[in-house]
Amino acid sequence: MDTAKESLRSLRHCSTRRDNKGFSRGRIPLEYLVEMHERSVAKNLLDIVLHNANKDGKKYKIKTINIVIGQFTMINEDLLVDSFYQLSQSTLAENATINITHSPLEGRCQDCQRKFKIDKNVFQCPFCNSHNIQIVSGDELFVQDIELLC
Numbered sequence: 488m489d490t491a492k493e494s495l496r497s498l499r500h501c502s503t504r505r506d507n508k509g510f511s512r513g514r515i516p517l518e519y520l521v522e523m524h525e526r527s528v529a530k531n532l533l534d535i536v537l538h539n540a541n542k543d544g545k546k547y548k549i550k551t552i553n554i555v556i557g558q559f560t561m562i563n564e565d566l567l568v569d570s571f572y573q574l575s576q577s578t579l580a581e582n583a584t585i586n587i588t589h590s591p592l593e594g595r596c597q598d599c600q601r602k603f604k605i606d607k608n609v610f611q612c613p614f615c616n617s618h619n620i621q622i623v624s625g626d627e628l629f630v631q632d633i634e635l636l637c
């Protein structure tokens with residue numbers, strides 16, 4: 488069994504935009520919104536891996552999908568994986584194993600320019616106590632690579 492690794496472009500995770508088309512005016516249940524969000528991320532993931540499931544001009548079944556999820560994405564991983572399995576039925580990604588790596592939440596102080604890990608969501612520079620922090624890692628979600636079943 489031979490496997491091929493494909494480098495994939497990154498998918499920036501958008502945590503604020505929500506598509507509420509199809510709803511009449513009024514309240515949308517939060518649970519539904521959250522579920523819809525994970526589902527749309529799963530759909531994006533599926534599109535990306537299916538787009539990359541080819542080698543030598545042929546399409547192959549996908550064996551493994553390695554994704555990186557930042558600690559700060561607030562994504563419900565169980566929901567994401569469930570949605571992915573549902574959406575990928577009868578596609579080349581059906582029954583693929585999904586491995587998730589977590590990237591730590593890191594910030595850079597805009598005052599002293601030092602980089603550090605952010606623990607327990609304390610957004611303060613440990614060197615100069617500034618609150619002027621830019622997040623440099625931990626808010627991303629992307630496909631690292633996939634393994635094809637050849």
Ligand SMILES: [Zn+2]
Binds near residue numbers: 596599
């Ligand atoms: Zn600082």
